[in-house]
Amino acid sequence: MCGIAGYSLSPRSGVDRTLAAQALLAGIADRGADAVGYAYRGEKDAYPVVMKQRTPASRLLERISVPAHATELLVHVRDYTKGHPSIPANNHPVRHGPVVGIHNGIITNDDELLAPHSCARSEPRMTVDSEAIFALAAHSQNDPRALEELAGSMATAWLDRRDPGTVFAARGVGRPLWLGRGREEVFFASTRKALEIAGEFAGVRLRLSEVRDGTFFALRAGCVARTARFRPDRSYVEDRALPAVRAPGQSAYCLERLAKIAAAAA
Secondary structure, rough: OOOEEEEEEEEEEEEEEEEHHHHHHHHHHOOOOOOEEEEEOOOOOOOOOOEEEEEHHHHHHHHOOOOOEEEEEEEEEOOOOOOOOOEEEEEEEEEEEOOOOOOOEOOOOOOHHOOOOOOOOOOOOOOOOOHHHHHHHOOOOOOOHHHHHEEEEEEEEEEEOOOOOEEEEEEOOOOOOOOOOOEEEEEEEEOHHHHHHHHHHHHOOEEEOOOOOEEEEEEOOOOEEEEOOOOHHHHHOOOOOOOOOOOOOOOHHHHHHHHHHHHOOO
């Protein structure tokens, strides 16, 4: 059970980019400890900047640095199922061609979907199933109908180098996704609580809603620019239900540190 989060901000938004990223990470930190990472992009970045490491969230929190020009962010904590975290390419954010993305869930037909693409599994021993999502996004020009080819469970988000200024996000089945809308901001996360934390530390009031199964978003400049529906796979049944808390104490520790960071910056 991984955790995903991120934002799309208007260039006019006064949100502290780094503090908001840290707050989102703190909010999802309990959901995985096998690896952690984030990616950001702004008008000065030709390609998303990716940082990730094989540690729990608490080991990254105070190292996060997101520049003021960045308007798009992805954050991930990993509780791995396929693709051992000792292989850096398996950890999120995951690259496939022009796409960089994050995923919570399990894709069961990834090898089949990736087989036609020569750029797949670009690093030795890379086997992470999530790459199939980003391959479909890359080769379909981010068509939400392409997600109907996936078998398994999914909440996901990605950036595409060819589409600057946009964050894509989608929920299939079996994994949660929440959206928080402000005046100049849109945040998303695996849990409502993570958005409440982000809103508190970012100093913005967010209207919170749970995303329906089979929903695709394109977020641009702090707004929901496009919403579409797709038919997710509903045949997948997990062998056992995974608990949402996979790294007990990580969120509490990160929130304690975050409070001190915010106080020092005030």
